[in-house]
Amino acid sequence: MAVEARSGEVMQGMLDLLILKVLSLGPNHGWGISQRLQQLSRERFQVNQGSLYPALQRLARRGWVSSHWGTSDNNRRARFYRLTREGERQLDAETEGWAIFRSAVERVLAATPG
Amino acid sequence: MEEELAFHLDMETERGIADGLAPEEARRRARARFGALDGAREGVRDERGTGLAVDLARDLGLTVRSLRRSPGFTLAVVLTLALGLGAASAVFSVVDGVLLRPMPFPEPEELLVVWETDRDGGTRREPASVPDFLDFRERARSLEALAAFRAAQVNVARRDADPERVDAVGASHGLMRVLGVRPLHGRSLGPEDDRPGAPAVALLGEGYWRRALGADAGAVGSEIVVDEIPATVVGVLPSSAGYGLRQVLSAADYGGTLTERGEVDVWLSLQPDPVASPRITHPIVLLGRRAEQTSTAEVEAELSAVAADLEREYPENADRGVHVEPLREVVVGPLRRPLAVLLAAVALVLLVACVNVAHLLLARGAARRRETAVRRALGAGDGQLLRHFLVETGVLTGLALAAGLGLAAVALRAARALAPSDLPGMGSLALDPRAVLASVAVAGAIALVFGIVPWVQARVQRAPASLGSREVGAGGGGPARGSRSWLVVVELALAVTLTIGAGLMLRSFWNLLHVDAGFATRGVVKAELRLPQSRYPRDFAVWPDWREIHRFHGEVRERVAALPEVERVALAAAHPLDRGFTNSFAVVGREAEATDWPEIRVRQVGPEYLAVLRVPVLAGRGLREGDRAGRPRVALVNRTAADRFFTVGSPVGQEVSMWGQTWRLVGVVGDERIHGLEEPAPPALYVPLAQAPSERAVVLARGGDPETIVEALPGAIRAADPGLAPFGVEPLARTVAGSVARTRFVMALLAVFAALALLLAAMGVHGLLAYRVALRIPEIGVRMALGAVRRDVFGLIVREGLALAVAGLVFGALGGVLAGRLLGGMVFGVDGDDPLTWSAVVGAVLAAAVLATLAPARRAAGAEPLQVLRME
Numbered sequence: 001m002a003v004e005a006r007s008g009e010v011m012q013g014m015l016d017l018l019i020l021k022v023l024s025l026g027p028n029h030g031w032g033i034s035q036r037l038q039q040l041s042r043e044r045f046q047v048n049q050g051s052l053y054p055a056l057q058r059l060a061r062r063g064w065v066s067s068h069w070g071t072s073d074n075n076r077r078a079r080f081y082r083l084t085r086e087g088e089r090q091l092d093a094e095t096e097g098w099a100i101f102r103s104a105v106e107r108v109l110a111a112t113p114g
Numbered sequence: 115m116e117e118e119l120a121f122h123l124d125m126e127t128e129r130g131i132a133d134g135l136a137p138e139e140a141r142r143r144a145r146a147r148f149g150a151l152d153g154a155r156e157g158v159r160d161e162r163g164t165g166l167a168v169d170l171a172r173d174l175g176l177t178v179r180s181l182r183r184s185p186g187f188t189l190a191v192v193l194t195l196a197l198g199l200g201a202a203s204a205v206f207s208v209v210d211g212v213l214l215r216p217m218p219f220p221e222p223e224e225l226l227v228v229w230e231t232d233r234d235g236g237t238r239r240e241p242a243s244v245p246d247f248l249d250f251r252e253r254a255r256s257l258e259a260l261a262a263f264r265a266a267q268v269n270v271a272r273r274d275a276d277p278e279r280v281d282a283v284g285a286s287h288g289l290m291r292v293l294g295v296r297p298l299h300g301r302s303l304g305p306e307d308d309r310p311g312a313p314a315v316a317l318l319g320e321g322y323w324r325r326a327l328g329a330d331a332g333a334v335g336s337e338i339v340v341d342e343i344p345a346t347v348v349g350v351l352p353s354s355a356g357y358g359l360r361q362v363l364s365a366a367d368y369g370g371t372l373t374e375r376g377e378v379d380v381w382l383s384l385q386p387d388p389v390a391s392p393r394i395t396h397p398i399v400l401l402g403r404r405a406e407q408t409s410t411a412e413v414e415a416e417l418s419a420v421a422a423d424l425e426r427e428y429p430e431n432a433d434r435g436v437h438v439e440p441l442r443e444v445v446v447g448p449l450r451r452p453l454a455v456l457l458a459a460v461a462l463v464l465l466v467a468c469v470n471v472a473h474l475l476l477a478r479g480a481a482r483r484r485e486t487a488v489r490r491a492l493g494a495g496d497g498q499l500l501r502h503f504l505v506e507t508g509v510l511t512g513l514a515l516a517a518g519l520g521l522a523a524v525a526l527r528a529a530r531a532l533a534p535s536d537l538p539g540m541g542s543l544a545l546d547p548r549a550v551l552a553s554v555a556v557a558g559a560i561a562l563v564f565g566i567v568p569w570v571q572a573r574v575q576r577a578p579a580s581l582g583s584r585e586v587g588a589g590g591g592g593p594a595r596g597s598r599s600w601l602v603v604v605e606l607a608l609a610v611t612l613t614i615g616a617g618l619m620l621r622s623f624w625n626l627l628h629v630d631a632g633f634a635t636r637g638v639v640k641a642e643l644r645l646p647q648s649r650y651p652r653d654f655a656v657w658p659d660w661r662e663i664h665r666f667h668g669e670v671r672e673r674v675a676a677l678p679e680v681e682r683v684a685l686a687a688a689h690p691l692d693r694g695f696t697n698s699f700a701v702v703g704r705e706a707e708a709t710d711w712p713e714i715r716v717r718q719v720g721p722e723y724l725a726v727l728r729v730p731v732l733a734g735r736g737l738r739e740g741d742r743a744g745r746p747r748v749a750l751v752n753r754t755a756a757d758r759f760f761t762v763g764s765p766v767g768q769e770v771s772m773w774g775q776t777w778r779l780v781g782v783v784g785d786e787r788i789h790g791l792e793e794p795a796p797p798a799l800y801v802p803l804a805q806a807p808s809e810r811a812v813v814l815a816r817g818g819d820p821e822t823i824v825e826a827l828p829g830a831i832r833a834a835d836p837g838l839a840p841f842g843v844e845p846l847a848r849t850v851a852g853s854v855a856r857t858r859f860v861m862a863l864l865a866v867f868a869a870l871a872l873l874l875a876a877m878g879v880h881g882l883l884a885y886r887v888a889l890r891i892p893e894i895g896v897r898m899a900l901g902a903v904r905r906d907v908f909g910l911i912v913r914e915g916l917a918l919a920v921a922g923l924v925f926g927a928l929g930g931v932l933a934g935r936l937l938g939g940m941v942f943g944v945d946g947d948d949p950l951t952w953s954a955v956v957g958a959v960l961a962a963a964v965l966a967t968l969a970p971a972r973r974a975a976g977a978e979p980l981q982v983l984r985m986e
Contacts, residue, residue: 029118029121029122030118030121030122031121031122031125031126034122045960049122053118053119072121072125074119074126074417076124077117078118078121079117079118079121
């Protein structure tokens with residue numbers, strides 16, 4: 001699965017959303033994104049790198065992220081990704097969609113017999 | 115990308131080291147954490163889609179392998195499409211070469227033919243008179259240039275060469291300027307050459323120059339003798355200069371024309387002389403180039419106004435007007451209909467071929483349902499599936515196109531040999547680049563449609579259930595079967611339509627050849643002559659007493675009659691298919707009526723003409739030896755003339771006035787189809803050659819073996835006068851056949867297409883039935899186990915085939931009616947609903963369908979019930 005969590009499986013589309021969010025915090029390279037995700041999710045999310053890069057490609061192809069080569073903190077050459085205008089808009093839209101989804105699930109789960 | 119992944123790996127490794135692991139350990143964990151490196155690579159690549167070329171290559175390999183595994187299918191599809199595409203590209207080449215190719219002149223759409231019209235006679239394409247031409251040229255502002263020309267056959271003699279009969283055009287000096295043609299060598303005609311009485315000059319046509327003088331540049335400046343008159347060669351003109359002239363001359367209502375070759379061998383100065391050629395005669399045709407920014411209508415308006423002025427000034431121009439047409443219209447206009455018919459026919463053949471292929475593809479698609487389902491399960495996206503199908507159909511169509519183009523090239527070469535030469539551009543008929551492009555486009559469209567259809571089919575079967583379904587192997591399915599039956603019905607209908615069209619044309623041609631021409635063609639050979647002025651002076655003061663001509667007539671008759679192969683010989687001024695000329699005439703005592711009468715065809719014939727050509731005498735008598743110069747003038751009329759002008763009482767005994775003299779009618783003869791087999795005979799007046807001699811002579815010799823006569827005749831004629839050059843020496847039957855050459859050509863093509871279409875349709879019926887039978891083997895097995903006899907099964911299959919055939923016939927009948935209407939004026943002597951044609955077609959189609967059902971039916975009947983049931 002794209003994103004594994006100890007609590008269960010998460011859909012592939014989530015990965016796109018999470019990557020967009022991480023990049024909204026600042027441009028980063030692939031490894032940095034995966035570290036940040038782990039960190040932000042309190043080690044719950046470990047990104048399968050085999051899915052990370054294809055996801056980044058997908059996002060780039062859709063025009064939500066753009067990339068450029070740069071130098072990392074330890075002076076190594078790395079490819080950096082950053083959010084584009086459309087990416088920002090997409091992030092907002094997906095965040096909202098996620099909120100609606102989550103509240104709907106919660107409402108269903110909160111139903112009591114009777 | 116590699117660098118990016120390497121960076122990630124390194125960072126992860128460092129992390130591991132920082133966590134306290136040994137470097138290799140760290141590296142190993144990093145790798146493991148990374149997941150399948152290759153998976154990452156592949157995933158990126160997939161998302162990136164850069165592998166399009168790689169994917170295509172892979173699809174290509176798969177396709178080739180799968181096609182090679184089913185050679186029968188591949189061969190059937192490629193062959194079928196090749197036939198259709200080949201026929202299409204051949205016809206495209208013809209249409210492009212003849213109709214669409216621009217004329218070999220600069221700004222060709224500016225070129226116009228200026229005809230004169232006769233309001234009284236209702237003619238619209240008459241040649242003009244010399245004084246009219248000079249007036250138009252002077253007064254017209256809407257024309258940039260105007261020129262005149264006429265054509266004739268002339269004797270040309272060069273030093274140390276036999277005299278030859280060639281095609282010549284006399285042109286005014288402006289013609290090359292009008293056409294925009296420059297000479298290959300030397301110079302063009304100039305205004306000083308055009309003055310009456312100027313020294314004679316000639317230009318050689320490119321073809322003649324290459325053929326007779328070996329493209330010798332030294333020809334310019336040499337002397338040739340044209341009809342006994344010496345002329346200096348001043349230049350060589352390219353072949354393109356003569357483009358379309360023959361068609362224009364043929365389109366004219368009367369006048370001399372070039373022979374079928376359509377090439378101009380020698381160009382001479384017209385030297386238009388209003389004195390020698392007054393306003394009353396109309397020997398020349400006018401070609402003009404309209405001025406920039408002017409329209410054809412404006413030119414016609416201006417010239418009509420000039421014509422009206424001339425009408426007022428000169429009584430000879432009474433009722434004469436002007437009609438202007440674009441040159442292209444005159445040259446290719448008459449070809450539009452036959453070419454449209456050809457295009458329609460080839461479209462039908464292509465459709466039939468496509469239907470066959472569609473059928474084959476659908477069958478294959480159904481059989482490959484399992485394969486497609488597996489692909490989908492393995493994750494093939496819609497796009498990838500479509501690409502795969504398109505590659506497959508692309509390969510098939512590509513192969514078919516290559517094969518088809520090869521077929522077309524061969525066919526065109528054959529057509530070049532067989533086609534009538536009077537189609538412009540026919541000589542250079544070859545596979546045309548634009549036609550090839552059009553064929554590629556058609557092939558591409560076919561590939562596209564055929565690629566999408568199985569893809570749609572595959573999408574419809576998304577459900578994974580198809581993997582487990584047993585039907586997959588058999589590839590059956592109720593609705594699919596029904597649609598395939600309809601395909602075959604459509605195919606049959608198309609083939610029937612085509613066959614009906616071809617059948618109508620066949621009957622037309624048969625009728626044409628067997629129509630009563632009015633004169634005998636078998637066993638008669640003609641040889642044409644022109645008696646040059648120098649040795650056969652034509653002094654109109656003593657006409658008809660032209661001694662030298664009469665003497666020649668007698669002598670050549672004797673010599674030819676002496677030939678062993680010749681039974682009888684006759685002389686005339688023109689052979690039966692030579693229109694000759696018309697003249698105005700009146701019946702003595704009814705002159706007032708005659709002012710409304712059209713001119714009558716005048717035939718100058720010797721006394722044995724009627725006997726040699728077996729033209730029957732219907733009343734009175736024929737012409738006799740005694741009807742000579744100095745004796746009372748006699749004449750005959752043909753039946754059409756008798757019916758037209760002599761409604762009350764017999765024409766025999768009445769008198770006719772013509773050429774200022776009276777002629778007593780002594781007989782009525784049968785009609786000769788002078789205007790060609792396809793048209794009714796015109797009214798004609800026959801006068802004795804001895805009483806109305808001409809500088810033209812035709813020797814008509816009848817005998818048992820025309821070929822030997824053809825060889826011996828010129829010799830006998832030259833024995834009478836060595837300086838003559840007989841031309842057009844051929845059996846009359848060949849002249850007649852040549853006159854219907856165009857119809858014959860179209861008919862032959864249509865027949866080929868119809869045969870092709872019928873063959874393809876029969877294959878389609880056979881294929882469908884064979885398929886159906888294969889599907890129904892289990893059912894048949896059950897039937898037989900339940901007591902059905904072989905004969906029942908056989909009959910069942912054959913009945914099915916016939917049902918399809920009948921359905922196809924019904925729809926084909928509708929198509930046939932449309933075909934009949936499209937052919938319209940091209941058919942001769944048959945109606946669109948000719949019963950003989952229709953019954954023949956119905957019979958042929960039914961027979962073909964029955965034949966196609968026999969094999970599958972036999973196979974069905976031969977199935978062993980136990981064996982079949984065991985297959986379950």
